[in-house]
Amino acid sequence: MAEHIRIGDVAPRAHYAADGAQTAFIFPFPIFENDDLEVRLDGLVQSEGFTIQGAGESGGGVVLFSVPPAAGRQVLLRRVMVIERVTDFQANGVLRARTLNDELDRQVASLQEVREELRGAVRADPGDVPAALTLPLRDGRANRLLAFDSVGAITTVSRDPVLLAPFGGAIPRTIEDKLAERLSARDFGATGNGVADDGPALQAAMNAAAASGKHLEIGEGTHRTTIPLVLPGAASGLTMRGSILYAGPAGETALTVGEGAAARNQAKTYQGLRVLRATVSDWLDERDIGIALRNLDACQVEIRQVEGFTIGVRTMGVELGFEDSTLVLGRFVNNRIGLDIYTATSAAWNNSVRYIGGHFANSSGTNTAMDRFGVRFSCAAGAYNRHNAHVFMGPAFELQRQGSPGTVAAIPFLLQAGDERGIIARGVRMEQCSPFVARHAGGANDCLYEVAYIGTYAFTGAGIDYTASATRAGGTVIPLHQSTAAQGSPRLVASAENLRRRAFRQTIDSTDGVGFDQMAVLSGNPSGPPTNLTGFAFAGLSHFTLNADTVGIPTSRALAFIVDASTCKEFFIAAEGSELRPVVMQFDAAENVLDNTSPALFSNMNAAWAGSPSFFWEGNADLDSVVGGVGINSLQRVTLHGNARFAAIGVRGGTAAAALKALRLYCSPLHAPALIYGGSRRWGVREYSVSDTGWTVPALAAGATATRDVALHGVRQGDFVQASFAKASGFQNGGVVFQASVGGTASADAVRVTAQNISGSSVTVDAGTLFVRAVKPRI
Structure with a gap:
């Protein structure tokens, strides 16, 4: 080296997040030898797979990996020197500057490493009043918890310490009691890494929530399960921040909330429910259900996502009813039936429920030859079928009607329980659906569908499809599509x-x-x-x-x-x-x-x-x-x-x-149908008329008459009849009057017209048009 290393005020460590492509990682601090640099991936020390360049340089160097670290892996480069003295100055010997500088450089470098280690240690603040921070002897701290006394000195306390909320009236509670207020699936070993089977851990957590009556929290991440899960009704509620990935057997319900009992699951909260199927169902087995909500009463439910099942979510009245609850709906994707409103027995019911939002969608390549529906009302054979008072606010449907064949039904609402009452949907959005907002297969009554938008390539209407088994015309559709001003104004026919x-x-x-x-x-x-x-x-x-x-x-x-x-x-x-x-x-x-x-x-x-x-x-x-x-x-x-x-x-x-x-x-104001009567029809008219251009009235002497029989279908005795005449040219002389009477050559369907000269001299009428009118008398 031309000169000694210069040790600057640079922290002896560097952190990186790998992107899967980068192989060169710089360390900005100097090292004396390659062995002075420690390389870690995700916290683990590495000994091979890389080379180091730049040892002995004041500006640091670079680590070159032979294979790029995978994206997301944490790369740590830090200087870790052996703390030893490598020089020795002889008495009365020559004190060389380079040797002295090298020794001092190593000492500074070692001190920098010590400083970095101290930054990660628990220590008193420099401005703090001195306190005893020495650990008690082993016997004095065994089976106890580390704590601080009233002057901030280190002490130990029992393993069952108590906590006190900083408010008046608070009482001491143990840590275990405080932590047990809300259960977490991670307390039972759930990892949420999407790979491990979290099913047993999740079920254990759900059982614990039911046994203790606690609220369960399933944390962030993807919790894969190979078994169906049941949250018993005794649990006070559920919050999901991550998702459940169901990889278990087909024909099962991935998550059941409320296992059924003589008592209702009442006044509970279920938030953030998100259940996905590892592979999309073939839609053939209706036992393949994402979430089943059983016997809920006066509950709040938020469903964020359910995807890939034959039935996405089923609300069930079984032993008792499902009622008086509010459901906030999120994304229902690639399910044949997004939401199934269902009763299983004659003793159960499913009534008075409010639904907010909801996006029911299918991808264009999912089971293209099969019908699909957004919301279905159904029941088991012999079960209670009068689902009533269900209100939907702003649901959206993108059900993908196109496919093979193109006649696949893609209908937002299917009412097949048989006797639904008061099903109301406001602000419905329809994209790529059938030209029906609903299909009724029974005696549904008092149903109202307000369609705010239709995007099926062009507006084709949004009617109701009544099947052959329908017994009532129980639905009204209000299409708002560019006709809002006409709503509420039925047309008088x-x-x-x-x-x-x-x-x-x-x-x-x-x-x-x-x-x-x-x-x-x-x-x-x-x-x-x-x-x-x-x-x-x-x-x-x-x-x-x-x-x-x-x-x-x-x-x-x-x-x-x-x-x-x-x-x-x-x-x-x-x-x-x-x-x-x-x-x-x-x-x-x-x-x-x-x-x-x-x-x-x-x-x-x-x-x-x-x-x-x-x-x-x-x-x-x-x-x-x-x-x-x-x-x-x-x-x-x-x-x-x-x-x-x-x-x-x-x-x-x-x-x-x-x-x-x-x-x-x-x-509806969308139509203006014609009312059929009169004209070529025999019904609905009092007045009959005909014209005759074939009569040339001969010259009439004073007091003389001439007659003409005119066919007039429908005229009968007792009808009021009239006749008038207009010459082809010129003006008809007032001396000739025309009188009409029913009859003629036949007793009906004819009128005899008589022309009589009432003047004192001969009159020539000549050719013209004879008009005949008959009016039925009111009675």
């Missing part, structure tokens, strides 16, 4: 505000028939029977009772509005009267009547099929009947089958005393 004032004499189909403006008359026993809309929709029939302010409707008759149902399948019927029963008839695009293979549904009552010859779908109760003292049957939705293109929607008499005052028909 047809209205008979005062039915009695609409009655008129209509004898086309019956000699003593009664017809009604804009409405068709239906028969409960038509002869034939007819096969199409024209045959079933009568212009007027007998057996109606016309009271002063109401119309009596017998059980064999019905009054209905005929609507074009090509695009609109949902209607709302409102009737004012007594003992009236809703009635629906459906017809296809060719106007042929549909049978019971295309059922219509009502919302608050079951639809009964009357069969041939009427082909009525009718409610099983009167609209003014009460349920529990409340007249909810008057709030009636009518849902037509997808095959229907035309429909007759109205009421019939529920008893012989039935009376109708008013009838109205509404639909």
Whole structure:
């Protein structure tokens, strides 16, 4: 060396975090020899696999690894010298500067190492009052804990010391008692490293929480388990800061909260639940469940993530109910059914639960040929099926309908328990789902779905899919997509505000028939029977009772509005009267009547099929009947089958005393269906008219007449008839008047027009257009 090492004020240690690629690590402090440098990886001393460059240099050097340390490993380089004297000065000998400098350099370097060691030692602050800090003798400290007395001197205390909270009224408690307030899974050996099997440790911790009634905490990290886990209901709650990775057998529940007992799991808190399956389920076994929550009552539950199961989370009423709880939902990923709301027995229930948030999603490559659902309402065979009062706030669904085949159902809500009531979802977001927000497979009632956003490539609507087993049209969808201003404003399709004032004499189909403006008359026993809309929709029939302010409707008759149902399948019927029963008839695009293979549904009552010859779908109760003292049957939705293109929607008499005052028909503001009557149809009109351009009125002498018979389908004796004439050119002389009467060559469907010259001289009328009008009399 040209000169001695210069020892600067540099700490003799350097720390690094490896990135998996770096091989060269600098040490900025000098060393005298390679043996003076200690190399550690993750705290372990290394003796090979590297070379050292820079020994004897004042600026330090570099360690070169032959293989880069793995990413995340801790690299420590520190100077550790042998404390020994390597020089000897002879009496009266030559004192060489270099030898002296080398000796002093080693002493300074050794002192720097001592200083670094002292920095990591427990010591008194320099400004502290001197105190006795010497350990007691071995016998005096054996089986005792190190402590400090009132003057800060070292002492020992019993292994069962007490603690005192620094507040008034606090009492002394042992450390063991304090630590036992909250249990940690790590107390039982759980590592959370994602490799070791933490299942036995987790189960031991859960059993301890139940035995002591304590709250259990599962700390950070991934806790792998090869066994299903059960947190008994006796535990006061659970907090998860990490996750459970289930690598156990299929067909099991990874985590069950509440093992079931005669008592409810009441007023408890479960936070941060996160359970993932090591491999995604094939979705074939519904016993493959991520989290089962059993018999919870008035609890708070936060689910952060559940992924890869056939059923992500199942809320279960088993021995008792699941109710009055709030669930905060996080990510439900790659589950066939994200959340299953379920009852297992006839003695259990699942009611009155609030759900906040939730993102239900599937990746595009997960079980692409299988249907998937976000939330399902279900029950075991024979179990209680009236799940009611479930409210969802802002759930999001990204269920991936596309795939092979593209007809895979990807529907946010599936109601298949059979009798759900009051299922309400607000602010629903749908991405890549089916064009249905819900599927109803039973008698669900009073369900409301507010769809805030649809992103299925283009807006295709968000209806309700009623399966063949559905018995009620119990759901209403409010699509907010670019139509918020129209919400809450149903569209009036047809209205008979005062039915009695609409009655008129209509004898086309019956000699003593009664017809009604804009409405068709239906028969409960038509002869034939007819096969199409024209045959079933009568212009007027007998057996109606016309009271002063109401119309009596017998059980064999019905009054209905005929609507074009090509695009609109949902209607709302409102009737004012007594003992009236809703009635629906459906017809296809060719106007042929549909049978019971295309059922219509009502919302608050079951639809009964009357069969041939009427082909009525009718409610099983009167609209003014009460349920529990409340007249909810008057709030009636009518849902037509997808095959229907035309429909007759109205009421019939529920008893012989039935009376109708008013009838109205509404639909969603998204639609404006046409009301079918008149024109080429025989029903719903009082006025008939026709024009005739084929009559050239001959020259008429004073007092002479000429007649013309004009065909007018539907005209009958007793109708008010009128005639008028307009010349092809010029002005008709007022001396000729035109009179009309029913009849002519036939007793019906014709009007005889008589032209009479009432002037005192001959009049030539010539060619023109004859207009004929007939009006049915009101009765």
